[in-house]
Amino acid sequence: MWRQMTGAERILEVLLTRRSVSPRRLQQPAPNTDELDAILQAGLRAPDHGGLHPWRVIEFRPRNREALAWCFEQEKLRRDPLASPTDLKRSREHATRAPLLLGFVVSPRERSKVPAREQWLSAGAALGNILSAAHQLGYGAIVLSGERCYDETLARQLGVLPGEYLAGFISMGTIQEAPPQARETLSQSVWSCWQGDALPPSPEDPPSQPGRPGQPIRSSERMPGS
Numbered sequence: 001m002w003r004q005m006t007g008a009e010r011i012l013e014v015l016l017t018r019r020s021v022s023p024r025r026l027q028q029p030a031p032n033t034d035e036l037d038a039i040l041q042a043g044l045r046a047p048d049h050g051g052l053h054p055w056r057v058i059e060f061r062p063r064n065r066e067a068l069a070w071c072f073e074q075e076k077l078r079r080d081p082l083a084s085p086t087d088l089k090r091s092r093e094h095a096t097r098a099p100l101l102l103g104f105v106v107s108p109r110e111r112s113k114v115p116a117r118e119q120w121l122s123a124g125a126a127l128g129n130i131l132s133a134a135h136q137l138g139y140g141a142i143v144l145s146g147e148r149c150y151d152e153t154l155a156r157q158l159g160v161l162p163g164e165y166l167a168g169f170i171s172m173g174t175i176q177e178a179p180p181q182a183r184e185t186l187s188q189s190v191w192s193c194w195q196g197d198a199l200p201p202s203p204e205d206p207p208s209q210p211g212r213p214g215q216p217i218r219s220s221e222r223m224p225g226s
C-alpha cells in the first residue's frame, strides 16, 4: 500500500526501502573494489562489543566460479545422490549467477570475555549494514543460506575454519528487475512497554518513586510513532 512518507521516514529512507533482491533479478555491473570496500566499512561500523569483528567475508571472483559450482554440485550429490540434472544445474547456478558473490562467515572469538551470543548479534548487525550499504549505493543484494551452509566438506573447501560458521552467501549486483514491494509490518508487532506494576513492591522502595519496580511506568506507554 502506497502512502506519503513522514519527515522522519524520509531521513531513514535507505533503511526503510531496503529490499532483498534475488540473484535472478541481478545483472552486471557489480560493486567495484572501492564500493565493496565502502560496503565492508559499513559492516565494520556495526555495534561490536569488544571490537572483535567476529565475522569475515570470502569473495568468489569470476575466474573461480566454475570451481565453486563444482563444489556446490558435489555438495548436492552428497546430500541427494539421486539428484536430477535439473537439481544439479540449479546448484551450479547458485555459484555462477550473482555478479558479486561473498560468503559471510561468523567467526566468534573463543577466548574473548564477550559472550558468544553477543558476537553473533554483532555479526548479524554487520550483515544488516552490508546489505543496507549496498542498497544505499544503488545495488541489489540478498543473503541466502540453504543446506549447503551446513556441509562440513564444503566449508573446508571454502576455507571456513573449525569454530567458524558459514552463515550464507551474499549476492550483489545491478538491479535488472525490481523485486516485489515489501509487505508493511507494523512496529506494534515488535513493541511492548514494560509495566513495572507486575512486580511486587520492594520494602526498600519508597512508595512515591515513579518508574521503580512496583510503580506503573506511565510516561513511555505511548507507542513509538503513535
Ligand SMILES: Cc1cc2nc3c(=O)[nH]c(=O)nc-3n(C[C@H](O)[C@H](O)[C@H](O)COP(=O)(O)O)c2cc1C
Pocket (backbone or CB within 6 Å): 018, 019, 020, 021, 142, 143, 144, 145, 146, 167, 168, 182
Ligand atoms: C543469514 C540469512 C540466511 C538466509 N537464507 C535464506 C535462504 O536460504 N532462502 C530464503 O528464501 N531466504 C533466506 N534469507 C532471507 C532473505 O535473505 C530475505 O531477508 C527475505 O527473503 C526477506 O526479504 P527482505 O530482506 O526484502 O525483507 C536469509 C536471511 C538471512 C539473514
